[in-house]
Amino acid sequence: MLEYERICACVEDIRKLTSFQPELALVLGSGLGDVADSIEIETIIDYKQIPSFPVSTVNSHKGRFVLGKLGNRNVICMQGRVHYYEGYSMQDVVLPIRVMGMLGAKKLLLTNASGGINNQFKAGDFMMITGHIPTFIPNPLIGSNIEELGCRFPGMDQVYDLEMQESIRKAAKESFVDLKEGKYVQLTGPSFETPEEILFLRMIGADAVGMSTVCEAIAAVHMGMKVAGISCVSNMAAGMSQKPLSANDVNETTNRIHESFERFIKTVLSFL
Numbered sequence: 001m002l003e004y005e006r007i008c009a010c011v012e013d014i015r016k017l018t019s020f021q022p023e024l025a026l027v028l029g030s031g032l033g034d035v036a037d038s039i040e041i042e043t044i045i046d047y048k049q050i051p052s053f054p055v056s057t058v059n060s061h062k063g064r065f066v067l068g069k070l071g072n073r074n075v076i077c078m079q080g081r082v083h084y085y086e087g088y089s090m091q092d093v094v095l096p097i098r099v100m101g102m103l104g105a106k107k108l109l110l111t112n113a114s115g116g117i118n119n120q121f122k123a124g125d126f127m128m129i130t131g132h133i134p135t136f137i138p139n140p141l142i143g144s145n146i147e148e149l150g151c152r153f154p155g156m157d158q159v160y161d162l163e164m165q166e167s168i169r170k171a172a173k174e175s176f177v178d179l180k181e182g183k184y185v186q187l188t189g190p191s192f193e194t195p196e197e198i199l200f201l202r203m204i205g206a207d208a209v210g211m212s213t214v215c216e217a218i219a220a221v222h223m224g225m226k227v228a229g230i231s232c233v234s235n236m237a238a239g240m241s242q243k244p245l246s247a248n249d250v251n252e253t254t255n256r257i258h259e260s261f262e263r264f265i266k267t268v269l270s271f272l
Helices: 003-015 033-038 090-102 162-175 195-203 214-222 247-271
Strands: 024-028 040-046 064-070 073-079 107-116 126-133 180-186 208-210 226-236
Touching (some): 024 033, 024 247, 033 064, 064 247, 107 126, 107 247, 162 226, 208 226, 214 226
Parallel strands (some): 024 107, 107 226, 126 180, 180 208
Antiparallel strands (some): 107 208, 126 226
16 A cells, blocks of 8 residues: 555544544643643544554553644644654654644644753753754655655755744743743654763754654655644753663653643643
8 A cells, every 4th residue: 555545544544433623733742641631522533443553552652642622722632652663664653643634734733751952951841842853863755755745855944833933932921931942853762862872962953852753743844734842851861960861750750740731732722
């Protein structure tokens, strides 16, 4: 099956389950899935219900679409994403983004948990992504171009929409959130970075690092979606503290900030 045919088949399978029309797509990162609990639910669709759709294998990712109203917006929410490190191809990883776009979502808000590289950051900070570094992952557009979605050589000079960024700044001011801004870099994972990698990434301008988001943003821009990103700094990156890194750091921080993150995202959506 050609990739475009697979995307269309997934859209058709979802349309058999709901006629809900989303205007905005929301991807919830590691430990941040509780935001979906605030949605006035129209439909919940487990990824397993969609033939040929990738399924989340990470314990903290529920692996389902939640469709409904959040604030005043019709949203389709990924309560858990799939990652390249899970063994999926890049085509699999960005399939959900393409499906949400074809279901009608014109805007995409990506969230994630990340390691802070910028010395001015601390665990628990929210960073708006103003740009990214895609150099260290396979580009999801490699292979035959899907002409129905976008052109062969899409520009990436402004991946993160400037109007959406300004809306997020206004939401932060409204919510009394000390919003950080910076550049995000995606590595493949699943191992955490070494101190040497973090030193290098800081030298090339990265403020935060994670294992998702960049490939999704590229696929979204390719098909004409407007994109914004918010990263929760769940820990300081390797070599920046005396404490060895572990997945527990991510869980502890996201558990601590999930209520404030939920309030912030609700406010953000009211401005977008």
